[in-house]
Amino acid sequence: MTEFVSPGTRFAALPSPFPMKRGGALHGARLAYETWGTLNATRDNAVLILTGLSPSAHAARNDGNPEEGWWEAMLGPGKPIDSARWFVVCVNSLGSCKGSTGPASTDPATGAPYRLSFPELSIEDVASAAHAVVASLGIERLACVIGNSMGGMTALAYLKLFPGSARAHINVSGSARALPFSIAIRSLQREAIRLDPAWNAGNYDDEHYPVNGMRMARKLGVVTYRSAMEWDGRFGRVRLDSEFKDGDEPFGLEFEVESYLEAHARRFVHQFDPNCYLYLSRSMDWFDLAEYANGDVGAGLASIRVERSLSIGVHTDILFPLQQQEQVAEGLALGGAKAEFVPLPSPQGHDAFLVDIARFGPVIAGFLGRL
Secondary structure (H helix, E strand, O other): OOOOOOOOOEEEEOOOOEEOOOOOEEOOOEEEEEEEOOOOOOOOOEEEEEOOOOOOOOOOOEOOEOOOOOOOOOEEOOOOEEOOOOEEEEEOOOOOOOOOOOOOOEOOOOOOEOHHHOOOOOHHHHHHHHHHHHHHOOOOOEEEEEEEOHHHHHHHHHHHHOOOOEEEEEEEOOOOEOOHHHHHHHHHHHHHHHOOHHHHHHOOOOOOOOHHHHHHHHHHHHHHHOOHHHHHHHHOOOEOOHHHOOOOOOOOOOEHHHHHHHHHHHHHHOOOOHHHHHHHHHHHHHOEHHHHOOOOHHHHHHOOOOOEEEEEEEOOOOOOOHHHHHHHHHHHHHOOOEEEEEEEOOOOHHHHHHHOHHHHHHHHHHHHHOO
């Protein structure tokens, strides 16, 4: 079992035992995080970034790690999330394999990897662990909590579980609950992993590894992260040169888009632990703020108290569609927030917040500039 830790990553010990929402507890658990900027004397300039399913805590280069991060264009001195003004903290989610305790970590009770003995994971657990990191840094109240994709769910759970913990919130392509289409896609991804014989009920190793299951899961994900508009504009119906085809393989790769998906999937396969993928994927399906308001998601959102909020997404997102960010804005406004909703015309689907910085950057910078 492999954990992937970047140079410069720091670790915060979680309270022990750390109780989990759906039962069980972790002992001796930790969360990986990185920071940028300086915490001011009044400790009121802290911004927390909560990530999607797969990113590490390394959102941008810093003193501990000069390598480019997954949100490099957004975070740093003079950038939309300006580390010359803000003290920025990014955590790696509980349940991940990039430094934080998860199914790939060693269970101190047995000395072996947790694998499927890891307790059932909820978005609320991810939020509680992130809050413990913030508290360990001596921060009582965040200036803003920013959540991307799954992190948007985590941010809402954070605000719900810890009232008054942040003045403002930016929800980037996130939601207050999982929709049936998203649940269906993630269910297929999990099934692809579980049906790979090498998965072996979670008992795999580097020599016997569910490569094909992870390949298919990642391909399904990548298809939903972008839009049909972008796939068409980027690849069209261009066919592969004969030298790049699968030889005489029946029904092998024939189009450039197929080759792209295959290359993308193979890069991912050994960079994320399959069991961690399963746990985090299911945590998103379970999350629903309506659970806190007798089945009414709007009321669940309205029960959250935050001074200002920004909900931002794109028209072409099929995984976390735009109406979900609009729902977040409307619900938080009912709770008293000065809420902004910004729909963007990016053609790049759910992944737009990672790549379309020209559109997302000014909106995020403007909102933070008004805090």
